[in-house]
Amino acid sequence: MALEVTPVPCLEDNYAYVLRCTATGACAVVDPSDADVVLAALRALDARPSMILNTHHHLDHVAGNEALAAAFPGIAVIAHVSDRGRVPAQTASVENFDKVSLGDVTLQAMHVPGHSLGDVAWAAPDAAFTGDTLFLAGCGRIFEGHPQMMLTSLDRLATELDPRTRIYCGHEYTVKNLRFALTVEPGSADLVEALRFAESQRAAGTPTVPHTLANELRTNPFLRCDDDAFADAIGVRGGPLAVFTHLRELRNAF
Ligand SMILES: [Zn+2]
Structure with missing residues (x-):
């Protein structure tokens, strides 16, 4: 099959x-x-x-x-x-x-x-x-739901x-998403490598899809909201919803 x-x-x-x-x-x-x-x-x-x-x-x-x-x-x-x-x-x-x-x-x-x-x-x-729920290195904007609803949906994809x-x-946003992720976590070797690869794919006219979920769990900031070390590194207290809301607001303005 x-x-x-x-x-x-x-x-x-x-x-x-x-x-x-x-x-x-x-x-x-x-x-x-x-x-x-x-x-x-x-x-x-x-x-x-x-x-x-x-x-x-x-x-x-x-x-x-x-x-x-x-x-x-x-x-x-x-x-x-x-x-x-x-x-x-x-x-x-x-x-x-x-x-x-x-x-x-x-x-x-x-x-x-x-x-x-x-x-x-x-x-x-x-x-x-x-x-438009989970993008490579990102997630969709919240138009009809609310942050906790989106976070719960992303958690389901990450765990199930x-x-x-x-x-x-649904969209080719990978390069921009990785550039955003690097503003959140400057110098991350995983992100630098992922961005370099995605840029070379786009320069060659190749789609960046697919990535494995394992890759996303490492590099997608929106799938790391429950990672305490990540929250500490970006200076957000208050738990996964606070991290998610902070990231989404930053990305909306990016
Ligand atoms: Zn849509």
Whole structure:
């Protein structure tokens, strides 16, 4: 059983993903934000998707739903139950822990609100599609939730996914996120190396996705809010929520 993932850069800095179960050829698209670009990617891969998995309702993640639904009659369009009415062409709803099958691959919906209220991370055994909740070296802005809600969602991803899980996020923000992380922790050898590598990838036109969760646990400041040594190093007292809120405010202004 294996899941093949093809990142499809869309719009300015979004990622859609084409997923394929290598055993059965079953195919899905995560967050088709630009129908033309995604349809071209599907043609190049000779792939016919049976489902769209949306991470949340924002237009830069769902704008291609209608056109793909027209191109592939009968395609399932799946998003969180609370996003019904906000996700175009939605045909099915999931709640926390619900599972969908893509050929031999099972993807579990993890409800991870905070960025919006209906965010879902789609977790396969060795890959997770985290939308605008968890970015590489960062996390999404809080638009509909509140800081504790977002922190709880990030904690779930950090603790419930296997550290070897490949993280595929919704935007290419990695270089800027690592530059921000270095302002919080100047001189961190891990961050300097991660930034150097991410910059070389971008210079070559290569996506920085995926990183493993293990890598993120080491370098993503938003996944280290419960690390006392980290809190001491950045001079924040008051526990994980205080650290998270401080980091999010700094990042919003970065
Ligand atoms: Zn969003």
